[in-house]
Amino acid sequence: GNSVTQMEGPVTLSEEAFLTINCTYTATGYPSLFWYVQYPGEGLQLLLKATKADDKGSNKGFEATYRKETTSFHLEKGSVQVSDSAVYFCALQSGAGSYQLTFGKGTKLSVIP
């Protein structure tokens, strides 16, 4: 079956530090991959996505590259801000006709001034 593994949190960084949140997956076929962000008390917001191998998704300074050879979709940002403090979920959606999103457990990021 499908599964997503994210690095354990919480992650605490100083403002302007470099961020990496690791995500690896197991899926049948060629899944679409997503990063969602959840700010405190809020719902999920789509941060970025990639639908095929070697695609790079990017948004708000965040990037992630779909690596088929390593089955990974790591999230990176060069310089984090306090406002980036949130929980980040990696997710996949596999195959035509498959509607179900498979989520990782989430990684809580706290950025301190």
Add this chain to the structure above:
Amino acid sequence: DAMVIQNPRYQVTQFGKPVTLSCSQTLNHNVMYWYQQKSSQAPKLLFHYYDKDFNNEADTPDNFQSRRPNTSFCFLDIRSPGLGDAAMYLCATSRDRGRETQYFGPGTRLLVL
């Protein structure tokens, strides 16, 4: 220009007292989903509507029901809430099933007393 709207944002109910949560969308999407997210966990899909067709996940308790009277609105009914049903309930939509991005609402946080 809110796209997926959930009301109320916070709902308090009593043990065993039926409660209804509401979701509406301005995207004219065919598919609407309901997820349950308990504290510090990933969202869990309860069911979805593909147009008027209701699709229940195998492990969704009978206590949870849903209605979709038209394209724009979808309701989650909890017939007899238990303490274990306290959670964030997230509504999402997608244009179609399969490789389609899901867009989430802000969620309704349910408290059961």
